[in-house]
Amino acid sequence: MIAEVIVDVAAHQTDRVFEYHIPDDLEVEIGSRVVVPFGRRKVQGFVVAVKKSSDFTGQLKDLLLVVDEMPPLTPELVALSSDLARQIFAYRISILKTMLPGVMRANYRKILLPNSPRAEQMPLFAGDPVDLANLEEPRLIKLVKQLLNKGEARIEYLVENKAKKKMVSVYYPLLSAADCQEILLETRKTASQQRKLLADLAGDFAAYPKSREELTGLGISSATLKAAVSKKWLQEKDQEKYRRPTKPVAPSRPLDLNDEQAAALSRVSQDIKGRVSQTFLLEGVTGSGKTEVYLQAISQALALGRTALMLVPEISLTPQMVKQVQARFGQQVAVLHSALSEGERYDEWRRIRRGQAQVVVGARSAVFAPLDNLGLIIIDEEHEGSYKQDNNPRYHARDVAIWRSRYHHCPLILGSATPSLASRARAQKGVYQLLRLKKRAKSQPLPRVDLLDLKHVQFAGSQFDISCPLAEAIQKRLEKKEQVILLLNRRGFANFMLCRNCGFVLKCPNCDLSLTMHKDTWTMQCHYCGYQEAVPEICPNCRDRQIRFLGTGTQKVQEELAELFPQAKIIRMDVDTTRRKGSYDKILTSFGQGEADILLGTQMIAKGLDFPNVTLVGVINADTGLWLPDYNASERTFELITQVAGRAGRADKEGQVMIQTYNPDHYAIHLAQKQDYELFYAKEMRVRHAGDYPPYFYTVLVSVSAKNEQNAAREAFKIKRQLQRELRAPTIILGPAPATISRLKSQYYYQILVKYKREKHLNELLHQIQDQAQEVKKYGLTVEIDSEPERIM
Ligand code: ADP
Ligand code: ZN
Numbered sequence: 001m002i003a004e005v006i007v008d009v010a011a012h013q014t015d016r017v018f019e020y021h022i023p024d025d026l027e028v029e030i031g032s033r034v035v036v037p038f039g040r041r042k043v044q045g046f047v048v049a050v051k052k053s054s055d056f057t058g059q060l061k062d063l064l065l066v067v068d069e070m071p072p073l074t075p076e077l078v079a080l081s082s083d084l085a086r087q088i089f090a091y092r093i094s095i096l097k098t099m100l101p102g103v104m105r106a107n108y109r110k111i112l113l114p115n116s117p118r119a120e121q122m123p124l125f126a127g128d129p130v131d132l133a134n135l136e137e138p139r140l141i142k143l144v145k146q147l148l149n150k151g152e153a154r155i156e157y158l159v160e161n162k163a164k165k166k167m168v169s170v171y172y173p174l175l176s177a178a179d180c181q182e183i184l185l186e187t188r189k190t191a192s193q194q195r196k197l198l199a200d201l202a203g204d205f206a207a208y209p210k211s212r213e214e215l216t217g218l219g220i221s222s223a224t225l226k227a228a229v230s231k232k233w234l235q236e237k238d239q240e241k242y243r244r245p246t247k248p249v250a251p252s253r254p255l256d257l258n259d260e261q262a263a264a265l266s267r268v269s270q271d272i273k274g275r276v277s278q279t280f281l282l283e284g285v286t287g288s289g290k291t292e293v294y295l296q297a298i299s300q301a302l303a304l305g306r307t308a309l310m311l312v313p314e315i316s317l318t319p320q321m322v323k324q325v326q327a328r329f330g331q332q333v334a335v336l337h338s339a340l341s342e343g344e345r346y347d348e349w350r351r352i353r354r355g356q357a358q359v360v361v362g363a364r365s366a367v368f369a370p371l372d373n374l375g376l377i378i379i380d381e382e383h384e385g386s387y388k389q390d391n392n393p394r395y396h397a398r399d400v401a402i403w404r405s406r407y408h409h410c411p412l413i414l415g416s417a418t419p420s421l422a423s424r425a426r427a428q429k430g431v432y433q434l435l436r437l438k439k440r441a442k443s444q445p446l447p448r449v450d451l452l453d454l455k456h457v458q459f460a461g462s463q464f465d466i467s468c469p470l471a472e473a474i475q476k477r478l479e480k481k482e483q484v485i486l487l488l489n490r491r492g493f494a495n496f497m498l499c500r501n502c503g504f505v506l507k508c509p510n511c512d513l514s515l516t517m518h519k520d521t522w523t524m525q526c527h528y529c530g531y532q533e534a535v536p537e538i539c540p541n542c543r544d545r546q547i548r549f550l551g552t553g554t555q556k557v558q559e560e561l562a563e564l565f566p567q568a569k570i571i572r573m574d575v576d577t578t579r580r581k582g583s584y585d586k587i588l589t590s591f592g593q594g595e596a597d598i599l600l601g602t603q604m605i606a607k608g609l610d611f612p613n614v615t616l617v618g619v620i621n622a623d624t625g626l627w628l629p630d631y632n633a634s635e636r637t638f639e640l641i642t643q644v645a646g647r648a649g650r651a652d653k654e655g656q657v658m659i660q661t662y663n664p665d666h667y668a669i670h671l672a673q674k675q676d677y678e679l680f681y682a683k684e685m686r687v688r689h690a691g692d693y694p695p696y697f698y699t700v701l702v703s704v705s706a707k708n709e710q711n712a713a714r715e716a717f718k719i720k721r722q723l724q725r726e727l728r729a730p731t732i733i734l735g736p737a738p739a740t741i742s743r744l745k746s747q748y749y750y751q752i753l754v755k756y757k758r759e760k761h762l763n764e765l766l767h768q769i770q771d772q773a774q775e776v777k778k779y780g781l782t783v784e785i786d787s788e789p790e791r792i793m
Helices: 075-088 092-098 138-149 175-186 192-203 212-217 222-230 260-276 290-303 319-332 342-353 362-367 399-410 419-427 468-479 556-562 584-591 633-645 667-674 677-690 709-726 762-779
Strands: 002-007 018-021 033-038 043-052 107-115 152-157 167-173 233-240 277-282 307-311 333-338 359-362 374-380 413-416 433-439 449-452 483-485 496-499 517-518 523-525 532-533 546-552 569-575 597-599 614-619 654-660 698-706 732-744 747-754 781-785
Touching: 002 033, 002 092, 018 033, 018 307, 018 747, 033 167, 033 419, 033 677, 043 075, 043 092, 075 092, 075 399, 107 319, 107 614, 138 152, 138 222, 167 212, 175 192, 192 222, 212 222, 212 359, 222 233, 260 277, 260 433, 277 419, 290 307, 290 319, 290 374, 290 413, 307 362, 307 584, 319 333, 319 359, 319 584, 333 342, 359 362, 362 399, 399 413, 419 433, 419 677, 449 468, 468 483, 468 614, 468 654, 483 517, 483 633, 496 517, 556 569, 556 597, 569 584, 633 654, 633 667, 633 677, 667 677, 698 709, 698 762, 709 732, 709 762
Parallel strands: 277 413, 277 433, 307 359, 307 374, 333 359, 374 413, 449 654, 483 597, 483 614, 569 597, 614 654
Antiparallel strands: 002 018, 002 043, 033 043, 107 152, 167 233, 496 546, 517 523, 523 532, 698 747, 698 781, 732 747
8 A cells, every 4th residue: 555645854855746555564545644764864754645557667664653542633634735725825744744733843953972881971861762853053063063973972853742641540449348348358458558448449339440559549558558559459451541631610501592682593503403504694792692502503413413613712711701601511521722731732632532522612723623523513702813823724614614614515604793704795695694693691781881092081190191080980880899990002111211312212133124112021122923021221332321211011000000099909910010921820810800990902802701790991002003014904903992991881880991092083982882783884895896806806915035035025026027928917916025023033025916807827926936035045034925824924
């Protein structure tokens, strides 16, 4: 038999498959991860086909080894990788690796091992074997060469198996419960540990086998267990233990649906039963009970013996949401998102692959969860930009979900209070089916929303961030012991440093961006590349002392809140306070339990939170994203305000929302105030039509980057000419132009935007450009193709 393999070789990115002969003693299937000889090296790859014969006339090389017990990829995922690669201009290998949990992506590595006892005493080998890919210091490289020359070290190729299972000792009784009782009677009073063990065996026999952890928890020492094994009371076995990211929660029962919910559910369930791959757009105002519809639809799929996949944006993948799903489906649920430890993700992923979990809740990349026999896919908050991955492979979870729904003949629900224009337009055309929930589930009124025009208000504090009306409203809620959520979509203290003498603005040395002042760490930080330096005391340019820190961020607002409401407890939630694992959960739990009065945060607090005691939501500055040079800046602003407004008044207390803005007349803001999605949709569609923007046109962005600006520009113009030769009106080719942020991480960016309605040959042409890009790589040029970019920088 012969295997077709996609190899993982960074410098040799290509979608070409290589054929290898499968030795008789290896069990190879589609989706197996394997090691193969490649030139003079050994590399890792994935089997994408197995066949009987080959057209190749020479001698095929043997496949060397199969890495995993079970092929990590299913035939479905292998087929998906092929279609997706064509669609999004990514190499198949990058997609195949994205489908796996991080620990399984590790490649075959060159590792230096000691070859003589003398070498082993060298500090170079103090820890693990030396990974040659990580050696950068010239001094060390020289040392390695010397060692190799003298024969004191050798190079080996190893699969770096980071994916480790957690094994635990488990004890099986070799006696009956009655035997145990008898022995217990005969055992001396002084052997108290042994008596404890025997008593537990006699009394709790049904609960065995028990793990070492459980038994030592009962106060039985390891020595006693060892003795019990040698006396043949117990047998010790090594067993794998899954690292579970979630704790069991109390079960919940389905709610009685209201008419709108029931109608939506019955429409979806018809297609679950009928195995129809229909996409539904579930448009429901915040608090309308979309989640309950999802849960009951999942139940229906499970009842038919099928599985279900539910995607939630990373930032709203709150413990609240996970608990709701767990409460309904218990142990059947697996969770996949980036806050899990590597071990947890590996274990959850394997529970899914082995068919031990039937419901998956996860963030973007969970769309590749290896579930078999899907009966339903759900994408909650479908409008979220984070469903598109913004580096390679640039896939959109929605498109992958549509592909999988066709493969499995199952429905897909896209849910949102503020659907993306693209999805809503498709529903309008009948490509998706529109389902609406117009009222809130508990028939609470939508909160009252006021706009505060920052041009005409008085400010309450010394930082000019909080207006008097907002401060008064906060004060009232605090007096009533109710809670407040405040949104400011900008972290740090001040977002730029300006010299009043010479006008100098401190910028990142690697990026064309001003540095943000962080007061807690007293650093200036680049929010793009992470560069940091100490806060300057004098202007680095003219050495004057008159430097000012302008603009605002969550840290500054927190200071102002503390000054205005000295009695209130304030929690801040942004990237800086949630870096540590588990801190996100901790903040939300403590706020939910009423341990703080005010939750101040960036967009991560805007979505999906359901706190009954929150009655006031304030938006500190609604304009932060409004003037970004992006065709969808209005859509993003409308959606963020509507979402955060939906956090107020979710229980029986009436909610209030206050939005501070310098642009109260901008349609995105005053329609968000009215929470009028329909009007916003109509207005924004006109704007898009006038500007030839999506969803009227498809877009693809070609960006060229290089350390040297002229090189990037030259290559971009070359690509433009190539596109111009082949493409005709109504296709529009814009650029090349420097990106809005023209320099990032020391690379200059030039961009070409292609807008098109129908272009038969465009895909092929872009693939050609992508292949040429491989050749110019050696001149330090990077060409990237982004189909339907979320953001045109
Ligand atoms: P959405 O996701 O649409 O914003 P949620 O699913 O969070 O709304 O629902 C809002 C609240 O209404 C939740 O507290 C939920 O438990 C409750 N709810 C949903 N459906 C019903 C129902 N049929 N009867 C009573 N309460 C419901
Ligand atoms: Zn930077």
